Amino acid sequence: MKNLCExxxxxxxxxxxxxxxxxxxxxxxxxxxQSSMSKSLSLKISVLPxxxxxxxxxxFQYQDRDSSSTQSSGQSYPEVGSAQSGQISVQCSNCSACSxxxxxxxxxxxxxxxxxxxxxxxxxxxxxxxxxxxxxHTAFHFAEPCFIGLVAAPYAPQPNINDAQLVGxxxxxxxxPPDLIEGPMYVNAKQYHAILRRRQYRAKLEAQxxxxxxxxxxxxxxxxxxxxxxARGSGGRFLNAKKLTSANHGDxxxxxxxxxxxxxxxxxxxxxxxxxxxxxxGYSVEINIIYQSLCDKLFWHTSxxxxxxxxLAHLHYYV
Amino acid sequence: xxxxxxxxxxNIAENSGIIREQDRLLPIANVGKxxxxxxxxxxxxxxxxxETMQECVSEFISFVTSExxxxxxxxxxxxxxxxxxxxxxxSLGFDDYAEPLRRYLQRYREQELDRANNPPKRG
Numbered sequence: 546m547k548n549l550c551e552x553x554x555x556x557x558x559x560x561x562x563x564x565x566x567x568x569x570x571x572x573x574x575x576x577x578x579q580s581s582m583s584k585s586l587s588l589k590i591s592v593l594p595x596x597x598x599x600x601x602x603x604x605f606q607y608q609d610r611d612s613s614s615t616q617s618s619g620q621s622y623p624e625v626g627s628a629q630s631g632q633i634s635v636q637c638s639n640c641s642a643c644s645x646x647x648x649x650x651x652x653x654x655x656x657x658x659x660x661x662x663x664x665x666x667x668x669x670x671x672x673x674x675x676x677x678x679x680x681x682h683t684a685f686h687f688a689e690p691c692f693i694g695l696v697a698a699p700y701a702p703q704p705n706i707n708d709a710q711l712v713g714x715x716x717x718x719x720x721x722p723p724d725l726i727e728g729p730m731y732v733n734a735k736q737y738h739a740i741l742r743r744r745q746y747r748a749k750l751e752a753q754x755x756x757x758x759x760x761x762x763x764x765x766x767x768x769x770x771x772x773x774x775x776a777r778g779s780g781g782r783f784l785n786a787k788k789l790t791s792a793n794h795g796d797x798x799x800x801x802x803x804x805x806x807x808x809x810x811x812x813x814x815x816x817x818x819x820x821x822x823x824x825x826x827g828y829s830v831e832i833n834i835i836y837q838s839l840c841d842k843l844f845w846h847t848s849x850x851x852x853x854x855x856x857l858a859h860l861h862y863y864v
Numbered sequence: 865x866x867x868x869x870x871x872x873x874x875n876i877a878e879n880s881g882i883i884r885e886q887d888r889l890l891p892i893a894n895v896g897k898x899x900x901x902x903x904x905x906x907x908x909x910x911x912x913x914x915e916t917m918q919e920c921v922s923e924f925i926s927f928v929t930s931e932x933x934x935x936x937x938x939x940x941x942x943x944x945x946x947x948x949x950x951x952x953x954x955s956l957g958f959d960d961y962a963e964p965l966r967r968y969l970q971r972y973r974e975q976e977l978d979r980a981n982n983p984p985k986r987g
Contacts, residue, residue: 735957739931743923746930764886 889922928952946972 719737720729732740763769776784896914903909931952932944946969953962 733957735955739927739934739956742930742934743927746926 889918890925892918895921928956928958931956 719734720731778784892911892914895918896909899909899914899917900907928949929944929952932948935948935951935955936942936944946965950962950966950969953959953965
Protein backbone atom coordinates (compact mmCIF):
# COMPACT_ATOMS: atom_id res chain seq x y z
CA MET A 546 0.00 0.00 0.00
CA LYS A 547 2.81 2.42 0.78
CA ASN A 548 4.53 1.74 -2.52
CA LEU A 549 1.46 2.75 -4.45
CA CYS A 550 1.20 6.14 -2.81
CA GLU A 551 1.84 8.96 -5.26
CA UNK A 552 4.08 11.83 -4.24
CA UNK A 553 2.10 14.33 -6.26
CA UNK A 554 -1.07 13.74 -4.31
CA UNK A 555 0.61 13.73 -0.92
CA UNK A 556 -0.28 17.17 0.45
CA UNK A 557 -3.84 16.84 -0.79
CA UNK A 558 -4.39 13.61 1.12
CA UNK A 559 -2.57 14.90 4.15
CA UNK A 560 -4.56 18.11 4.21
CA UNK A 561 -7.83 16.28 3.85
CA UNK A 562 -6.91 13.78 6.51
CA UNK A 563 -5.80 16.55 8.84
CA UNK A 564 -9.15 18.24 8.34
CA UNK A 565 -10.92 15.01 9.15
CA UNK A 566 -8.84 14.36 12.23
CA UNK A 567 -8.82 17.78 13.87
CA UNK A 568 -12.56 18.19 13.50
CA UNK A 569 -13.15 15.26 15.87
CA UNK A 570 -10.95 16.12 18.81
CA UNK A 571 -13.96 16.48 21.09
CA UNK A 572 -17.67 16.20 20.50
CA UNK A 573 -18.62 19.54 22.00
CA UNK A 574 -20.89 22.02 20.31
CA UNK A 575 -18.20 24.53 19.41
CA UNK A 576 -16.18 21.86 17.67
CA UNK A 577 -19.21 20.75 15.72
CA UNK A 578 -19.88 24.30 14.63
CA GLN A 579 -16.23 24.87 13.82
CA SER A 580 -16.04 21.72 11.75
CA SER A 581 -19.19 22.59 9.86
CA MET A 582 -17.95 26.14 9.32
CA SER A 583 -14.55 24.93 8.19
CA LYS A 584 -16.20 22.53 5.80
CA SER A 585 -18.25 25.29 4.26
CA LEU A 586 -15.50 27.87 4.15
CA SER A 587 -12.45 25.76 3.46
CA LEU A 588 -10.49 26.55 0.34
CA LYS A 589 -10.17 23.63 -2.01
CA ILE A 590 -7.26 23.15 -4.34
CA SER A 591 -7.76 21.22 -7.50
CA VAL A 592 -5.07 18.77 -8.51
CA LEU A 593 -4.75 18.02 -12.19
CA PRO A 594 -5.64 14.39 -12.89
CA UNK A 595 -3.03 12.18 -14.45
CA UNK A 596 -4.43 9.66 -16.83
CA UNK A 597 -1.45 7.34 -16.69
CA UNK A 598 -2.18 6.53 -13.03
CA UNK A 599 -5.25 4.62 -11.97
CA UNK A 600 -5.27 6.07 -8.48
CA UNK A 601 -8.45 7.83 -7.55
CA UNK A 602 -7.50 11.28 -6.35
CA UNK A 603 -9.41 13.38 -3.91
CA UNK A 604 -10.59 16.33 -5.91
CA PHE A 605 -10.75 19.67 -4.18
CA GLN A 606 -12.20 22.43 -6.27
CA TYR A 607 -12.37 26.11 -5.56
CA GLN A 608 -15.53 27.64 -6.94
CA ASP A 609 -16.42 31.30 -6.99
CA ARG A 610 -19.87 31.27 -5.43
CA ASP A 611 -20.45 35.02 -5.37
CA SER A 612 -20.27 35.48 -9.11
CA SER A 613 -22.47 32.48 -9.80
CA SER A 614 -25.82 33.15 -11.43
CA THR A 615 -27.50 30.30 -9.58
CA GLN A 616 -26.22 31.72 -6.31
CA SER A 617 -27.82 35.08 -6.99
CA SER A 618 -31.12 33.45 -7.89
CA GLY A 619 -31.59 32.21 -4.33
CA GLN A 620 -30.36 28.67 -4.76
CA SER A 621 -30.83 26.59 -1.65
CA TYR A 622 -27.55 24.72 -2.17
CA PRO A 623 -24.41 26.84 -1.89
CA GLU A 624 -22.30 24.63 -4.14
CA VAL A 625 -22.40 24.51 -7.91
CA GLY A 626 -21.30 21.37 -9.66
CA SER A 627 -20.44 22.62 -13.11
CA ALA A 628 -17.06 24.08 -14.00
CA GLN A 629 -16.83 27.85 -13.96
CA SER A 630 -14.48 30.54 -15.08
CA GLY A 631 -13.50 31.20 -11.48
CA GLN A 632 -12.08 27.74 -11.00
CA ILE A 633 -8.42 27.77 -10.07
CA SER A 634 -6.16 24.81 -10.68
CA VAL A 635 -2.95 24.57 -8.73
CA GLN A 636 -0.56 21.72 -9.32
CA CYS A 637 1.55 20.52 -6.42
CA SER A 638 5.04 19.41 -7.30
CA ASN A 639 6.06 17.73 -4.04
CA CYS A 640 4.66 16.86 -0.64
CA SER A 641 7.54 17.56 1.72
CA ALA A 642 6.88 20.57 3.94
CA CYS A 643 4.52 23.41 4.81
CA SER A 644 6.42 25.75 2.54
CA UNK A 645 4.87 23.96 -0.39
CA UNK A 646 1.41 24.61 1.00
CA UNK A 647 2.38 28.20 1.71
CA UNK A 648 3.42 28.60 -1.90
CA UNK A 649 0.16 27.03 -3.00
CA UNK A 650 -1.66 29.25 -0.56
CA UNK A 651 0.05 32.28 -2.00
CA UNK A 652 -1.04 31.35 -5.48
CA UNK A 653 -4.54 30.77 -4.23
CA UNK A 654 -4.53 34.16 -2.53
CA UNK A 655 -3.54 35.76 -5.80
CA UNK A 656 -6.30 33.86 -7.55
CA UNK A 657 -8.82 34.89 -4.94
CA UNK A 658 -7.78 38.53 -5.22
CA UNK A 659 -7.91 38.43 -8.99
CA UNK A 660 -11.29 36.73 -9.13
CA UNK A 661 -13.12 38.31 -6.20
CA UNK A 662 -12.00 41.88 -5.65
CA UNK A 663 -12.81 43.33 -2.29
CA UNK A 664 -13.79 40.15 -0.47
CA UNK A 665 -11.69 39.37 2.57
CA UNK A 666 -13.48 36.24 3.80
CA UNK A 667 -11.37 33.79 1.85
CA UNK A 668 -8.15 34.51 3.71
CA UNK A 669 -9.45 32.62 6.77
CA UNK A 670 -9.51 29.10 5.26
CA UNK A 671 -5.95 29.54 4.06
CA UNK A 672 -4.71 30.06 7.59
CA UNK A 673 -6.84 27.16 8.72
CA UNK A 674 -5.31 24.96 6.05
CA UNK A 675 -1.84 25.96 7.18
CA UNK A 676 -2.87 25.32 10.77
CA UNK A 677 -4.13 21.86 9.93
CA UNK A 678 -1.01 21.18 7.93
CA UNK A 679 1.24 22.17 10.81
CA UNK A 680 -0.83 20.02 13.14
CA UNK A 681 -0.43 17.11 10.77
CA HIS A 682 3.31 17.61 10.60
CA THR A 683 3.89 17.97 14.32
CA ALA A 684 1.35 15.58 15.83
CA PHE A 685 1.09 12.70 13.38
CA HIS A 686 4.12 10.83 12.12
CA PHE A 687 2.86 8.01 9.97
CA ALA A 688 2.61 7.02 6.35
CA GLU A 689 0.13 9.01 4.36
CA PRO A 690 -3.14 7.16 3.75
CA CYS A 691 -3.45 6.12 0.14
CA PHE A 692 -6.80 5.58 -1.54
CA ILE A 693 -6.51 2.93 -4.19
CA GLY A 694 -9.33 2.13 -6.54
CA LEU A 695 -10.65 2.22 -10.04
CA VAL A 696 -12.95 4.91 -11.32
CA ALA A 697 -16.47 3.49 -11.25
CA ALA A 698 -18.76 3.82 -14.24
CA PRO A 699 -21.56 5.83 -12.54
CA TYR A 700 -19.07 8.50 -11.47
CA ALA A 701 -17.61 9.22 -14.90
CA PRO A 702 -20.32 11.59 -16.25
CA GLN A 703 -20.84 13.34 -12.92
CA PRO A 704 -18.44 16.07 -11.75
CA ASN A 705 -16.90 15.70 -8.31
CA ILE A 706 -18.18 18.51 -6.14
CA ASN A 707 -16.81 17.82 -2.68
CA ASP A 708 -15.43 14.33 -2.29
CA ALA A 709 -14.80 11.58 -4.75
CA GLN A 710 -16.41 8.31 -3.78
CA LEU A 711 -13.82 5.74 -2.91
CA VAL A 712 -14.42 2.54 -4.80
CA GLY A 713 -11.93 -0.18 -4.01
CA UNK A 714 -11.52 -3.67 -5.38
CA UNK A 715 -10.61 -4.95 -1.92
CA UNK A 716 -11.74 -2.84 1.06
CA UNK A 717 -8.70 -1.19 2.60
CA UNK A 718 -8.68 -0.29 6.26
CA UNK A 719 -8.05 3.30 7.22
CA UNK A 720 -7.92 4.60 10.80
CA UNK A 721 -10.83 6.60 12.14
CA PRO A 722 -10.23 9.59 14.40
CA PRO A 723 -9.79 8.19 17.90
CA ASP A 724 -12.71 8.25 20.30
CA LEU A 725 -12.42 9.52 23.83
CA ILE A 726 -12.75 6.00 25.21
CA GLU A 727 -10.97 3.76 22.76
CA GLY A 728 -7.91 4.09 20.62
CA PRO A 729 -7.83 4.34 16.84
CA MET A 730 -10.34 2.10 15.10
CA TYR A 731 -9.84 0.76 11.59
CA VAL A 732 -12.90 0.74 9.34
CA ASN A 733 -13.79 0.07 5.74
CA ALA A 734 -12.48 2.84 3.52
CA LYS A 735 -15.81 3.14 1.76
CA GLN A 736 -17.62 3.84 5.00
CA TYR A 737 -15.11 6.33 6.41
CA HIS A 738 -16.88 9.52 5.40
CA ALA A 739 -20.32 8.18 6.21
CA ILE A 740 -19.23 7.20 9.71
CA LEU A 741 -17.78 10.66 10.29
CA ARG A 742 -20.99 12.23 9.05
CA ARG A 743 -23.10 10.11 11.36
CA ARG A 744 -20.83 10.90 14.30
CA GLN A 745 -21.19 14.60 13.59
CA TYR A 746 -24.96 14.29 13.41
CA ARG A 747 -25.17 12.36 16.68
CA ALA A 748 -22.87 14.89 18.34
CA LYS A 749 -25.19 17.66 17.18
CA LEU A 750 -28.18 15.85 18.66
CA GLU A 751 -26.27 15.33 21.87
CA ALA A 752 -25.40 19.02 22.00
CA GLN A 753 -29.04 19.98 21.51
CA UNK A 754 -29.99 17.45 24.20
CA UNK A 755 -32.43 15.67 21.92
CA UNK A 756 -31.39 12.08 22.51
CA UNK A 757 -33.50 9.94 24.79
CA UNK A 758 -31.75 9.30 28.10
CA UNK A 759 -33.71 6.27 29.19
CA UNK A 760 -36.49 4.28 27.66
CA UNK A 761 -40.00 4.38 29.00
CA UNK A 762 -41.67 1.15 30.10
CA UNK A 763 -44.76 2.16 28.12
CA UNK A 764 -45.63 4.79 25.55
CA UNK A 765 -49.17 5.76 26.49
CA UNK A 766 -50.42 6.33 30.01
CA UNK A 767 -54.07 5.63 29.27
CA UNK A 768 -53.36 2.26 27.73
CA UNK A 769 -51.16 1.37 30.65
CA UNK A 770 -53.92 2.21 33.13
CA UNK A 771 -56.41 0.22 31.10
CA UNK A 772 -54.13 -2.79 31.13
CA UNK A 773 -53.79 -2.52 34.89
CA UNK A 774 -57.54 -2.74 35.31
CA UNK A 775 -57.99 -5.83 33.18
CA ALA A 776 -58.77 -9.10 34.87
CA ARG A 777 -55.99 -11.65 35.01
CA GLY A 778 -56.17 -15.38 35.42
CA SER A 779 -53.73 -17.83 36.92
CA GLY A 780 -50.20 -17.07 35.83
CA GLY A 781 -50.97 -13.42 35.28
CA ARG A 782 -52.42 -13.68 31.79
CA PHE A 783 -55.33 -11.51 30.72
CA LEU A 784 -58.72 -13.13 30.93
CA ASN A 785 -60.65 -13.30 27.68
CA ALA A 786 -64.31 -13.94 26.98
CA LYS A 787 -63.22 -17.51 26.31
CA LYS A 788 -61.10 -18.44 29.28
CA LEU A 789 -59.97 -21.75 27.84
CA THR A 790 -58.69 -20.10 24.68
CA SER A 791 -56.77 -17.61 26.77
CA ALA A 792 -55.28 -20.42 28.86
CA ASN A 793 -54.14 -22.31 25.76
CA HIS A 794 -52.63 -19.19 24.19
CA GLY A 795 -49.02 -20.17 23.62
CA ASP A 796 -47.74 -17.15 21.72
CA UNK A 797 -45.31 -15.49 24.09
CA UNK A 798 -43.33 -12.39 23.28
CA UNK A 799 -41.92 -10.87 26.44
CA UNK A 800 -39.18 -12.20 28.64
CA UNK A 801 -41.39 -12.40 31.72
CA UNK A 802 -43.79 -14.81 30.10
CA UNK A 803 -40.91 -16.85 28.71
CA UNK A 804 -39.22 -17.23 32.07
CA UNK A 805 -42.51 -17.85 33.84
CA UNK A 806 -43.70 -20.50 31.39
CA UNK A 807 -40.51 -22.47 31.65
CA UNK A 808 -40.95 -22.96 35.38
CA UNK A 809 -44.72 -22.93 35.61
CA UNK A 810 -44.90 -26.63 36.47
CA UNK A 811 -42.32 -26.23 39.23
CA UNK A 812 -44.23 -23.37 40.76
CA UNK A 813 -47.58 -25.12 40.62
CA UNK A 814 -46.25 -28.39 42.02
CA UNK A 815 -45.04 -26.54 45.08
CA UNK A 816 -48.39 -24.87 45.57
CA UNK A 817 -47.31 -21.48 44.25
CA UNK A 818 -50.09 -18.92 44.70
CA UNK A 819 -51.48 -17.01 41.74
CA UNK A 820 -50.57 -13.61 43.15
CA UNK A 821 -46.93 -12.82 42.62
CA UNK A 822 -44.79 -11.26 45.28
CA UNK A 823 -44.72 -13.77 48.10
CA UNK A 824 -41.46 -15.29 49.15
CA UNK A 825 -40.78 -18.80 47.95
CA UNK A 826 -39.01 -21.24 50.20
CA GLY A 827 -37.14 -24.42 49.47
CA TYR A 828 -36.18 -23.71 45.88
CA SER A 829 -32.84 -24.37 44.29
CA VAL A 830 -30.36 -21.60 43.57
CA GLU A 831 -31.03 -21.62 39.84
CA ILE A 832 -34.77 -21.25 40.22
CA ASN A 833 -34.25 -18.58 42.85
CA ILE A 834 -32.09 -16.55 40.49
CA ILE A 835 -34.65 -16.82 37.71
CA TYR A 836 -37.44 -16.05 40.15
CA GLN A 837 -35.59 -13.00 41.42
CA SER A 838 -35.15 -11.79 37.86
CA LEU A 839 -38.83 -12.44 37.26
CA CYS A 840 -39.81 -10.45 40.35
CA ASP A 841 -37.58 -7.57 39.29
CA LYS A 842 -39.17 -7.44 35.88
CA LEU A 843 -42.64 -7.71 37.39
CA PHE A 844 -42.19 -4.98 39.98
CA TRP A 845 -40.74 -2.71 37.35
CA HIS A 846 -44.29 -2.39 36.06
CA THR A 847 -45.62 -1.03 39.38
CA SER A 848 -46.20 -4.46 40.93
CA UNK A 849 -48.49 -5.61 38.15
CA UNK A 850 -47.04 -7.19 35.06
CA UNK A 851 -48.79 -7.75 31.79
CA UNK A 852 -47.76 -11.27 30.90
CA UNK A 853 -49.25 -12.52 27.69
CA UNK A 854 -51.47 -10.56 25.34
CA UNK A 855 -54.74 -11.95 24.10
CA UNK A 856 -55.71 -8.81 22.25
CA LEU A 857 -54.09 -7.59 19.05
CA ALA A 858 -54.86 -4.00 19.95
CA HIS A 859 -52.18 -4.06 22.63
CA LEU A 860 -49.61 -5.85 20.52
CA HIS A 861 -47.68 -2.66 19.76
CA TYR A 862 -48.05 -1.39 23.29
CA TYR A 863 -46.64 -3.89 25.76
CA VAL A 864 -43.45 -5.03 24.09
CA UNK B 865 -54.92 0.93 15.95
CA UNK B 866 -51.74 2.81 16.69
CA UNK B 867 -52.69 5.89 18.64
CA UNK B 868 -49.88 8.40 18.41
CA UNK B 869 -51.71 11.00 20.47
CA UNK B 870 -50.65 10.53 24.07
CA UNK B 871 -51.72 12.17 27.29
CA UNK B 872 -51.17 15.79 28.18
CA UNK B 873 -48.01 15.03 30.13
CA UNK B 874 -46.45 13.24 27.19
CA ASN B 875 -47.40 16.12 24.92
CA ILE B 876 -45.53 18.51 27.19
CA ALA B 877 -42.53 16.19 27.07
CA GLU B 878 -42.67 16.01 23.30
CA ASN B 879 -42.73 19.78 22.87
CA SER B 880 -39.42 20.19 24.67
CA GLY B 881 -37.59 18.96 21.58
CA ILE B 882 -36.66 15.46 22.69
CA ILE B 883 -37.03 12.98 19.87
CA ARG B 884 -39.60 10.42 20.89
CA GLU B 885 -38.71 6.78 21.13
CA GLN B 886 -41.27 5.80 18.50
CA ASP B 887 -39.84 8.37 16.11
CA ARG B 888 -36.22 7.33 16.47
CA LEU B 889 -36.52 3.55 16.68
CA LEU B 890 -38.39 0.86 14.84
CA PRO B 891 -41.29 -0.74 16.73
CA ILE B 892 -39.89 -3.41 18.98
CA ALA B 893 -42.70 -5.86 18.19
CA ASN B 894 -41.89 -5.81 14.49
CA VAL B 895 -38.20 -6.25 15.22
CA GLY B 896 -39.03 -9.24 17.38
CA LYS B 897 -41.13 -10.79 14.64
CA UNK B 898 -38.36 -10.41 12.08
CA UNK B 899 -35.86 -11.94 14.48
CA UNK B 900 -38.21 -14.81 15.14
CA UNK B 901 -38.51 -15.69 11.46
CA UNK B 902 -34.96 -16.99 11.28
CA UNK B 903 -35.08 -18.95 14.54
CA UNK B 904 -36.56 -22.38 15.25
CA UNK B 905 -40.18 -22.34 16.44
CA UNK B 906 -39.43 -23.04 20.09
CA UNK B 907 -36.71 -20.41 20.45
CA UNK B 908 -37.09 -17.51 22.86
CA UNK B 909 -35.86 -13.96 22.40
CA UNK B 910 -35.13 -11.81 25.41
CA UNK B 911 -36.33 -8.24 25.55
CA UNK B 912 -32.75 -7.04 25.95
CA UNK B 913 -31.73 -8.57 22.64
CA UNK B 914 -34.75 -7.03 20.95
CA GLU B 915 -33.82 -3.62 22.29
CA THR B 916 -30.22 -4.05 21.21
CA MET B 917 -31.30 -5.11 17.73
CA GLN B 918 -33.71 -2.19 17.67
CA GLU B 919 -30.85 0.22 18.22
CA CYS B 920 -28.65 -1.52 15.66
CA VAL B 921 -31.16 -1.59 12.83
CA SER B 922 -32.28 1.99 13.45
CA GLU B 923 -28.69 3.21 13.30
CA PHE B 924 -28.07 1.20 10.13
CA ILE B 925 -31.10 2.77 8.48
CA SER B 926 -29.85 6.23 9.38
CA PHE B 927 -26.37 5.30 8.16
CA VAL B 928 -27.51 4.20 4.70
CA THR B 929 -30.07 6.98 4.40
CA SER B 930 -27.52 9.68 5.18
CA GLU B 931 -25.29 8.36 2.41
CA UNK B 932 -28.20 8.41 -0.04
CA UNK B 933 -29.27 11.84 1.17
CA UNK B 934 -25.76 13.18 0.63
CA UNK B 935 -25.90 12.01 -2.98
CA UNK B 936 -29.26 13.74 -3.46
CA UNK B 937 -27.90 16.89 -1.91
CA UNK B 938 -25.02 16.97 -4.35
CA UNK B 939 -27.35 16.48 -7.30
CA UNK B 940 -29.77 19.04 -5.84
CA UNK B 941 -32.66 16.63 -5.65
CA UNK B 942 -35.13 16.59 -2.82
CA UNK B 943 -36.55 13.08 -3.04
CA UNK B 944 -34.54 10.03 -1.98
CA UNK B 945 -35.80 7.13 -4.08
CA UNK B 946 -35.08 3.43 -4.15
CA UNK B 947 -32.24 3.74 -6.64
CA UNK B 948 -30.45 6.09 -4.28
CA UNK B 949 -30.71 3.55 -1.47
CA UNK B 950 -29.32 0.80 -3.69
CA UNK B 951 -26.50 3.08 -4.79
CA UNK B 952 -25.75 3.99 -1.18
CA UNK B 953 -25.51 0.33 -0.18
CA UNK B 954 -23.04 -0.28 -3.00
CA SER B 955 -21.11 2.84 -2.13
CA LEU B 956 -20.74 1.77 1.50
CA GLY B 957 -19.47 -1.68 0.58
CA PHE B 958 -22.67 -3.67 1.06
CA ASP B 959 -22.63 -4.99 -2.48
CA ASP B 960 -24.13 -8.32 -1.46
CA TYR B 961 -27.23 -6.46 -0.30
CA ALA B 962 -27.39 -3.93 -3.12
CA GLU B 963 -27.90 -6.49 -5.89
CA PRO B 964 -30.86 -8.34 -4.29
CA LEU B 965 -32.42 -5.00 -3.44
CA ARG B 966 -32.19 -3.86 -7.05
CA ARG B 967 -33.99 -6.98 -8.17
CA TYR B 968 -36.58 -6.51 -5.45
CA LEU B 969 -37.05 -2.88 -6.51
CA GLN B 970 -37.49 -3.91 -10.13
CA ARG B 971 -40.12 -6.49 -9.30
CA TYR B 972 -41.84 -4.05 -6.97
CA ARG B 973 -42.10 -1.48 -9.74
CA GLU B 974 -43.45 -4.07 -12.16
CA GLN B 975 -46.06 -5.04 -9.59
CA GLU B 976 -47.04 -1.41 -9.10
CA LEU B 977 -47.33 -0.98 -12.86
CA ASP B 978 -49.59 -4.01 -13.17
CA ARG B 979 -51.74 -2.74 -10.35
CA ALA B 980 -52.08 0.64 -12.04
CA ASN B 981 -52.98 -0.89 -15.41
CA ASN B 982 -55.44 -3.40 -13.97
CA PRO B 983 -57.40 -1.77 -11.14
CA PRO B 984 -59.37 -4.26 -9.03
CA LYS B 985 -63.01 -4.52 -10.05
CA ARG B 986 -65.69 -3.48 -7.63
CA GLY B 987 -68.63 -5.75 -7.15
